[in-house]
Amino acid sequence: MAFAAETVNKDNLDEYEDFIKRHPKGLFQHSSKWAKVKSAWKWEALMLKDESGNIKGSAAALIRTVPVINYSLFYVCRGFVADEDDAEVFDALFDALLKLAKKYKAYCIKIDPEITVENKEYKRRLLDKGFIELNPGCLDFENVQPRFVYCFDYNGLNEEELMLTFKPDYRNRIRKAAKKGVEVKICGKEALDDFVRIMQETGERDGFSTRPKWYFEKILDCMGDDARLYMAYYDGGAIAGTLAIRWGKNVMKYQYGASSNAHRNVYPNYALQWAMMKWGLECGCAVYDFGGISGDCQNPDNPHYGLWRFKHGFGGYMKEFIGEFDYVINKPVYKLYNLAMELKKKLR
Numbered sequence: 600m601a602f603a604a605e606t607v608n609k610d611n612l613d614e615y616e617d618f619i620k621r622h623p624k625g626l627f628q629h630s631s632k633w634a635k636v637k638s639a640w641k642w643e644a645l646m647l648k649d650e651s652g653n654i655k656g657s658a659a660a661l662i663r664t665v666p667v668i669n670y671s672l673f674y675v676c677r678g679f680v681a682d683e684d685d686a687e688v689f690d691a692l693f694d695a696l697l698k699l700a701k702k703y704k705a706y707c708i709k710i711d712p713e714i715t716v717e718n719k720e721y722k723r724r725l726l727d728k729g730f731i732e733l734n735p736g737c738l739d740f741e742n743v744q745p746r747f748v749y750c751f752d753y754n755g756l757n758e759e760e761l762m763l764t765f766k767p768d769y770r771n772r773i774r775k776a777a778k779k780g781v782e783v784k785i786c787g788k789e790a791l792d793d794f795v796r797i798m799q800e801t802g803e804r805d806g807f808s809t810r811p812k813w814y815f816e817k818i819l820d821c822m823g824d825d826a827r828l829y830m831a832y833y834d835g836g837a838i839a840g841t842l843a844i845r846w847g848k849n850v851m852k853y854q855y856g857a858s859s860n861a862h863r864n865v866y867p868n869y870a871l872q873w874a875m876m877k878w879g880l881e882c883g884c885a886v887y888d889f890g891g892i893s894g895d896c897q898n899p900d901n902p903h904y905g906l907w908r909f910k911h912g913f914g915g916y917m918k919e920f921i922g923e924f925d926y927v928i929n930k931p932v933y934k935l936y937n938l939a940m941e942l943k944k945k946l947r
Contacts, residue, residue, distance in 0.1 A: 600649060600687060604695035607631075607644035607657075615646055618654045619680050620847035623885075626713065627825065627846040628676040629659045635821040636814075637661055640674075643703075645695050647681070647688060656681030656688045658696050662703055670932045673705040677744065678712025683721055693728060697926075706932035711744050711923040722921045730924035738894035739903065742923040745891025749907070751915035752886055753879065761880060762873075764914035769869060776870035779833070783867075783874045786830045786840075791815050793837035794828060798857035815842065815855075829874050831867035839867035843875040851879030852888045872913060892917065 607615045612631060619625035627633050634642030640661040647656045661674045675696065681688045700708050710730070714721045726732070734741045753761070762770055784790075795812045802809040818826050822844060831839040839858040845851045853875055858868050879887045889910040896907030896917075907917075927933045 602647050602649060602655065602688070602691040604691065604698075605646045605648060606699075607646060607659075611646070614654070615644060615657060618646070619657060620849075622680050623849060624678075624680045624683070624713065625847060625849060626677050626680075627822070627844050627850075627852070629657070629680055630846075632821050632823070632825070634659070634661065636817045638817070639663070641703075643699060645692070645699065647691055647695065655685070656692050658692050660696065660699070660708075662705070664703075665706075665932075665936060668932060668935075669704065670706040670929060671700075671703045672936075673700045673703065673708040674743070675708060675710040678710055678714065683712075683714055683718060686724065689721075689724055697928075700928060706927070706929035706936065708926040708928070709743070709923065710926070711742060712921060714921050716919045716921055718921070725921075725924050728926065730926045733923045733925060735922065737922070740891060740893070744923070746920055746922055747892050747894045747896070748918050748920075749889040749892050749910040749915055750886050750918050751876070751889070751913060753884060756880070758877060758880060761876065766912045766914075769912045772866040772869040773873045776831075776866040779865040781838075781865050781867050781870050782832045783870050784830050784832065786828045788816055788819055788828075790828060790830050790837065790840070791819075793830065794840040794842075794857060797837065797840055797859050798855070800859055801857045804860060810855075818842065818844075818854075827875075827878065829871050831871055833862050833865050833867065838862045838865075839871055841871045841875060843878060845879065845882050845884060848883045848885060850886050850888050851875065851882065851884040853890050868909070876913070887915075889913070889915065894919065 605611065616630060619629045631642060640663050642661060644659040645657060646654050649655050657680045658675055661676060662671050664671045679692050681692060696708065737746060791812050794815065798809045819828060825846065826842065826844045829841045830837050838861060841853060842855040843851060844854050876887050892907045892910065893901055893903035895901045896903050898904060
């Protein structure tokens with residue numbers, strides 16, 4: 600079949616956005632809205648159309664030019680939006696993307712498709728094209744996006760049925776949170792000072808770096824009605840918060856979460872998850888995405904065991920993707936960049 604690749608611009612942007620919202624593989628990371636959040640990167644997207652003008656697939660890339668050497672990294676976050684079993688569309692999207700990458704003097708195309716490990720054919724296709732698998736066998740958070748995520752399928756449940764999928768003690772904690780006086784509110788940017796303060800507290804407790812306030816402001820501004828900031832209040836003060844992003848009827852994503860060291864006994868985190876899961880239910884989403892976990896998370900000795908245990912109590916399952924891959928266009932620049940990154944890590 601003959602395909603035509605079309606660059607996304609202001610004239611066909613609405614058509615593109617509609618396609619990625621309707622397609623089962625479409626995610627908010629593919630949207631021009633999210634590209635505005637990642638404003639340090641340039642964004643380009645392609646649509647692939649058949650002879651009748653129907654969109655058969657798309658690819659979006661975040662592009663960052665490396666200073667001094669003037670070469671670019673092409674990052675195709677979460678892969679192509681297309682039927683994962685259609686090899687013809689895959690080939691045509693790759694060819695169009697490679698042509699665009701060379702226009703930008705890209706030294707590498709990085710891709711981490713939301714394709715599960717069960718699809719061995721898809722991984723073989725990437726390797727046959729010349730992609731290199733990064734961190735094979737990784738179990739934790741070595742890649743740009745999590746290789747392992749925890750998900751819940753709504754499967755047409757109503758609110759009462761959804762609650763019954765949780766462990767009994769989780770249902771009790773959700774009810775107790777309300778009885779103890781925890782109030783969950785949908786908030787705007789006026790609550791970000793509290794959210795960022797609690798996020799910094801969480802980062803110090805759990806050992807991860809946190810985002811500045813302006814970053815969360817951009818998410819709320821750029822994603823509009825597709826993003827919500829939920830805050831949990833108790834005894835007059837904010838004690839926890841979460842930020843959720845929905846995308847069409849595909850996914851409700853728990854993107855960020857923060858909780859204070861104080862008042863954990865009133866279960867604000869359980870109340871917040873329940874609020875976000877109900878939003879996904881109201882939107883008719885197919886999946887609730889709890890976010891990344893470790894592949895070894897069920898091991899009590901793993902430092903991320905508590906993260907898995909918390910998410911697992913809401914029902915659901917672990918999903919493993921095929922991983923992260925690089926297509927090297929300029930080997931000397933690729934090697935030089937990787938050496939520079941290794942040196943930077945050591946200096947840190």
